[in-house]
Amino acid sequence: MQLYNTLSAKERAALIKEAGQERLTISFYKYAHIGNPAIFRNHLFLHWNELDVLGRIYVAHEGINAQLSVPAENFEAFKKHLDSISFLENVRLNIAIEQDNLSFLKLKVKVRRKIVADGLNDSAFDVTNKGVHVNAEQFNELIEDPDTVLVDMRNHYESEIGHFKNAITPDVDTFRDSLDIIENDLADHKEDKKLVMYCTGGIRCEKASAYYKYKGFKQVYQLEGGIIEYTRQVNAKKLENKFVGKNFVFDHRRSERISDDVIAQCHQCGQPCDTHVNCANEACHLLFIQCEECARKMDNCCSDSCKEIHALPYEEQKALRKGKTASNKIFKKGRSEVLKFKK
Missing domain, CATH: 3.40.250.10 (Rhodanese-like domain)
Structure with missing residues (x-):
């Protein structure tokens, strides 16, 4: 019984491109009492893996939080499976404004203490x-x-x-x-x-x-x-849009354009920009805003030191990382002394 991914992200991306089928990026959540999250997790993985669902799903005693993509042709089967689960019947599905077939490249269903880390009792x-x-x-x-x-x-x-x-x-x-x-x-x-x-x-x-x-x-x-x-709803009902800029999303797209306003700036040069990237140095992986010009100049890195490491042969980069703990602390989001124009 397969309860884990067998393909790398790179292999999955190649298969998606080869298939040429449209996928839908979807998110939903539901607070509900789940007696055994581990069993529920396995149930979801088995069924969704068969439907070629990819994404990041958290399951806990308090409910489920899901961001995923599903082939458009499998959407009805996916929805039918959701409706077969009592507390997920007719759950509201948030369909992404901007679709991207590569928004998720693996199916990860994880058991967590909470579906959102809120620190609350x-x-x-x-x-x-x-x-x-x-x-x-x-x-x-x-x-x-x-x-x-x-x-x-x-x-x-x-x-x-x-x-x-x-x-x-x-x-x-x-x-x-x-x-x-x-x-x-x-x-x-x-x-x-x-x-x-x-x-x-x-x-x-x-x-x-x-x-x-x-x-x-x-x-x-x-x-x-x-x-x-x-x-x-704004688009469907022709309402006034009071949101300015982009909506950050937690998948490979990183954002959806809601209005034409660019309210942020490149963290390296200060020019108007709202494109988030991760530092190309895998030992850094810093999330920051970088314009196209700085991306070319810095080789997609956040600093000169990361640029030097990224220029090394891959095996040398791996050797430098060897033995170092890669905790969540290295994956900082938008805060670093090297980002001169971070507000």
Whole structure:
């Protein structure tokens, strides 16, 4: 019974290109009680592997968080399988605004303690006592209200390339960092202001809204389906788009263009740019914003030292990395002293 990937990302990409079939990039989440996440994980892997589903899926006792791609011709079979799972029947699927057949190159279904690392003690408050969900039209009306405080629940590298007009964008590295900062900054407005939150697909706001109600905020709202669903509704209903720039996404595309505005700058030269890349030096892998000119000049690296290492033969690069622990700490997102124009 195969419960793991047998192809490398490079091999999978070649097969996708050879097949020439369109794929759909999809995300969804659902909070629900899962008795045995490991068994559920294996169940999903077996069924989705047969449908050529690729992606990153987290399963925990509290539910599921999924970002994936599926061949368009297998979508109905995939949806049928979702509907056969009681708590996933008719779950809202966020379809990507910009499709890319190579958005995911492996199927990774992982068991985690939580489906979002929020650092919260869920037993301390009622996680089902959530904020009011609003659609795109309601959201547009709410954020024009002078009694509304609009908060971006994403991290600094996400909001840097795109956000809603007049939103508070906390300068944080993780979701858990933002929770206390926002509460402290808005402590004087728990009674008189409407707290309106948004994130990429809605999952971070789902838990945060219940947390802020527990913390005493009286009027809590969240954008249903996040930026992805907001954009779909804006396009479908011809509503005014109040989002500027790009929406950061967690796959090989890295972002979706929502408006023509470029609100960020190249971290190396300061020119207008909103294209995220990873440093080509695999021992660094720093996520940062780099324009095409700097990419050519720096050989897709973040610094001169990384450029020198990247120029070495691959075996020498491997030898330099040998014996060094590759923890998550090396995969920093947009923060480094070598980035002269990082805001």
